[in-house]
Amino acid sequence: MNPFVLNEWYVAAWGTEVSSDPLARTICGDPIVFFRGESGSVTALADRCVHRCYPLSLGKVKGDVIECGYHGFTYDCSGTCVSVPGQTNIPRTARVKSYPVIEQGPWIWVWVGEPEKAASVEVPSHDWLQDNKWRWIGNLAHISCRSGLLVDNLMDLSHESYLHAGFIGTPEVAATPIESSVDHEAGIVRVDRHMQNVECPPFYSKSSGISGRIDRWQDIEYRPPCLYVLHSRVAPTGVIPNPDGSDPEAIHMKILYAVTPETENSTWDFYAVARDFSVEDDWVSEFLTEMQDTVVRQDVDALNVLEKVIESEGEKVRELSIRIDAGGLAARHMLKKMRER
Numbered sequence: 001m002n003p004f005v006l007n008e009w010y011v012a013a014w015g016t017e018v019s020s021d022p023l024a025r026t027i028c029g030d031p032i033v034f035f036r037g038e039s040g041s042v043t044a045l046a047d048r049c050v051h052r053c054y055p056l057s058l059g060k061v062k063g064d065v066i067e068c069g070y071h072g073f074t075y076d077c078s079g080t081c082v083s084v085p086g087q088t089n090i091p092r093t094a095r096v097k098s099y100p101v102i103e104q105g106p107w108i109w110v111w112v113g114e115p116e117k118a119a120s121v122e123v124p125s126h127d128w129l130q131d132n133k134w135r136w137i138g139n140l141a142h143i144s145c146r147s148g149l150l151v152d153n154l155m156d157l158s159h160e161s162y163l164h165a166g167f168i169g170t171p172e173v174a175a176t177p178i179e180s181s182v183d184h185e186a187g188i189v190r191v192d193r194h195m196q197n198v199e200c201p202p203f204y205s206k207s208s209g210i211s212g213r214i215d216r217w218q219d220i221e222y223r224p225p226c227l228y229v230l231h232s233r234v235a236p237t238g239v240i241p242n243p244d245g246s247d248p249e250a251i252h253m254k255i256l257y258a259v260t261p262e263t264e265n266s267t268w269d270f271y272a273v274a275r276d277f278s279v280e281d282d283w284v285s286e287f288l289t290e291m292q293d294t295v296v297r298q299d300v301d302a303l304n305v306l307e308k309v310i311e312s313e314g315e316k317v318r319e320l321s322i323r324i325d326a327g328g329l330a331a332r333h334m335l336k337k338m339r340e341r
């Protein structure tokens with residue numbers, strides 16, 4: 001079975017990471033070089049020169065082409081070699097693979113698989129990062145674990161009560177049962193957890209000023225393989241949304257994770273937190289950045305440990321699943337089907 005789900009869009013970089021300085025990044029086992037040509041558009045090519053396999057990411061971008069840093073083979077944005085040293089005749093096979101790329105909002109998405117299939121599939125929607133009503137912060141973490149472990153982690157938020165106690169976790173998260181479902185048509189796994197009359201963790205109380213008991217909703221939508229969105233709603237206890245869907249007394253956050261496999265045993269974790277309150281307040285962004293970076297670091301440390309355990313114990317690894325794992329198991333099942341197709 002293929003270790004990766006192919007023929008899908010994956011977040012490969014923040015737009016701010018890609019410039020005329022080539023960026024080397026491995027996605028689903030493929031070494032890829034990303035660069036921004038003089039036209040401003042982003043190109044993604046196999047990061048291996050056809051001549052002697054030198055990484056193109058160690059070369060130079062000149063205008064809209066990239067020149068290999070070893071002997072100067074030069075490639076245009078389609079991956080075609082347009083110049084070689086010492087001769088005018090360019091071998092017909094001198095080309096590197098080019099990857100379809102879309103820059104949308106703050107993210108650069110790359111299509112891994114058969115390039116001709118990319119045009120028929122849209123990048124999953126992540127509007128909150130592209131809408132002035134929302135303000136967001138974001139970052140990138142590298143995890144030395146298989147991507148499935150990050151998906152497990154995100155699908156089961158009961159871990160917040162233990163791994164993130166004092167940050168986003170309170171005892172009620174683990175104590176509240178979940179409802180999970182799979183929307184096969186949309187290809188989405190959902191896990192909802194609605195907590196009533198609970199303690200407000202510092203992540204929300206300090207950033208929003210809400211004090212006292214709250215109702216806290218955590219509604220997960222995972223669209224395998226890459227995009228995970230946690231719809232978070234916090235309101236003073238008893239407040240419910242209006243029939244028209246407006247919800248002025250509550251605060252809302254969208255916590256996005258783009259889960260991109262680097263190799264079979266390592267993962268890029270692009271995360272963002274968008275909010276619909278205090279959008280003018282820089283200190284809230286700073287506070288949420290510090291909190292979210294800390295929370296992600298706690299997950300990364302745990303997942304790095306877990307990967308080592310799984311690798312060293314191999315076949316001997318046994319698991320025991322309970323009700324809270326329903327969403328995670330549904331996601332695993334969907335990812336397996338996608339790898340097999």
Ligand code: FES
Nearest residue numbers: 049051052068071
């Ligand atoms: S390895 Fe790239 S030009 Fe020789």
Ligand SMILES: [Fe+2]
Nearest residue numbers: 159164295299
């Ligand atoms: Fe976590």
